[in-house]
Amino acid sequence: MLMNVKSLPSLLGEGKKYVILDVLVRWISLAAGIAMIYAVALTMDALYSGLSGGILGLFALMAASGAMFVRYLCIRASCRFRISASMAVKEGLYDRIVRKAEALGVDVDEIDDAQLNEEDVSRTAEYYSSVLPDMIYTALAALTMFIIFCILDWKTALVLPAAAAVCLIVIHMMKKNGKQLDTMLKYVPAALYTGAALTIVTVLLELKGHAVSIYGCLMVILILAEFLLPYGQKEMNPGSVPAGRMASGRIIAFLNKEKGKDGDSE
Amino acid sequence: MKHSVRKIMNRLKPLHGRMTRSFFMKLLGYLCGTMIPVLAGYAILQIIGHSKNLSLGLLIAGIVICALLKALMEYEVRKSERNIALQIPSLLMEQPENKEDMEVLQDFFSHTFSLCAVAAVHSVVIVILLCRYHMLTALLALSSYLVTGVVLPYLHVLRYGGSEEETEEDEALEEMDLLEEREEEQLVNSRAEALMTLLTSLFVIMMIIAVILLYRQGTMVYEGALITVVAFMSSFVPLKDMNRHLNAAADLTDIISRLPDQAEKESAS
Numbered sequence: 001m002l003m004n005v006k007s008l009p010s011l012l013g014e015g016k017k018y019v020i021l022d023v024l025v026r027w028i029s030l031a032a033g034i035a036m037i038y039a040v041a042l043t044m045d046a047l048y049s050g051l052s053g054g055i056l057g058l059f060a061l062m063a064a065s066g067a068m069f070v071r072y073l074c075i076r077a078s079c080r081f082r083i084s085a086s087m088a089v090k091e092g093l094y095d096r097i098v099r100k101a102e103a104l105g106v107d108v109d110e111i112d113d114a115q116l117n118e119e120d121v122s123r124t125a126e127y128y129s130s131v132l133p134d135m136i137y138t139a140l141a142a143l144t145m146f147i148i149f150c151i152l153d154w155k156t157a158l159v160l161p162a163a164a165a166v167c168l169i170v171i172h173m174m175k176k177n178g179k180q181l182d183t184m185l186k187y188v189p190a191a192l193y194t195g196a197a198l199t200i201v202t203v204l205l206e207l208k209g210h211a212v213s214i215y216g217c218l219m220v221i222l223i224l225a226e227f228l229l230p231y232g233q234k235e236m237n238p239g240s241v242p243a244g245r246m247a248s249g250r251i252i253a254f255l256n257k258e259k260g261k262d263g264d265s266e
Numbered sequence: 267m268k269h270s271v272r273k274i275m276n277r278l279k280p281l282h283g284r285m286t287r288s289f290f291m292k293l294l295g296y297l298c299g300t301m302i303p304v305l306a307g308y309a310i311l312q313i314i315g316h317s318k319n320l321s322l323g324l325l326i327a328g329i330v331i332c333a334l335l336k337a338l339m340e341y342e343v344r345k346s347e348r349n350i351a352l353q354i355p356s357l358l359m360e361q362p363e364n365k366e367d368m369e370v371l372q373d374f375f376s377h378t379f380s381l382c383a384v385a386a387v388h389s390v391v392i393v394i395l396l397c398r399y400h401m402l403t404a405l406l407a408l409s410s411y412l413v414t415g416v417v418l419p420y421l422h423v424l425r426y427g428g429s430e431e432e433t434e435e436d437e438a439l440e441e442m443d444l445l446e447e448r449e450e451e452q453l454v455n456s457r458a459e460a461l462m463t464l465l466t467s468l469f470v471i472m473m474i475i476a477v478i479l480l481y482r483q484g485t486m487v488y489e490g491a492l493i494t495v496v497a498f499m500s501s502f503v504p505l506k507d508m509n510r511h512l513n514a515a516a517d518l519t520d521i522i523s524r525l526p527d528q529a530e531k532e533s534a535s
Binding site (some may be wrong): 036040043044047048061064065067068069071072073075076078079080082083086087189190192193194196197198200201204207208214217218221222224225226229 | 299302303306307309310313314322326329330332333334336337338340341449452453455456457459460461463464467468470471474475477478481488491492495496499500503
């Protein structure tokens, strides 16, 4: 079934606002987390330089306390926005499907399961309220980390994108050789963690070469430890992406259907 | 209660070997994850001349090995847990009536159960590491692990597992008619996650204050200060993951109490 990709955002309707807000608060939470790490790294650098009793330490701890509450509020808000997005997408879709069914002159309950089934709406809602914001946030977080690493040390910043590129090439080659998704996923964490390890090694060598300060080096290490190294522990559900896309494709096909025609429209 | 976790564990005896292997692999994976920043901390100390115990080359090799081991362990654990979960239904004589209950049992006995044990052992290892530098920071770490690993999950299970008392927030949630069970579960989870983040950040700040004071008093050297902060900040991963899976534990008591008794089944037949 061909899917009109341009129609996808239209399925979001009111949910678009919540998806944007969800990504935004998660990014603020990430920024607050990085601010906290900055405060910790600065304190440790100040300790090394003998400024432990200075205003710097106090400022760092105040920044860390502020960041702590911002992160708390952002996590709570993110979940609310995700639920609101899911509800808005579901309501909007039901409404549009009912209206379309009326226009086609068919009863909603009588729609053939092959064209549209009950789970399509919830799968689409899950895709737009959870999977899509996750994907946008992951890209945004990677970009943020890249910019921060660039500010700290550009050589260190290049390691992770290089590792990600190698990972993509390996997956593409394996896909070409007909390997299973399960086998490919085996190699994703290995690239991920090796990339993180190589980034740490690079920043250590840069510290040795006096190209980066202690706080810069500590920031890179702590950011990776907080945001990248635990990443793989979270369950990945590779099936939810194609299932969500397939469900939205079926809904779009149904909504684009013309009276008297049974085939799918593009 | 006719059934208990111990009874079910007895039924799963054929899987004990695999479950133990999965536990050790998971523990190794988490320890490797924590050791990457800790080894990096030692490398910083080596570079700035505060520690001469290990060579930089050795520490760098350690970081890369830990990363590879972590990736390998994560994949193996996932595979092993999937196999354990698949075999659980055939070994349980008292099958729950619906599919969702069975999924909760599978999730708990294949994953959450070992995760709790891993979080406990991992925390003990970090406390022992911190003991090397100062008893006070080790005690602070221990109390933080007890709060985030015992008190917080207990309160979560108590509330999520059918507490009759309702907070203002819960009442407000009930008013939202369209909230489905899964969405409510998401809210409960996010509340626990937010609280966990708040508490871990609070303990990190307390640890930094303790480290600054001990360093200024001269009872802690810079090596101790740096390693304590880095190890402590990186040590909450298994506890965070455990808290994320607590719904399985919260549902478990309810499911076990609803399991049909085998003796009753036999007498009925």
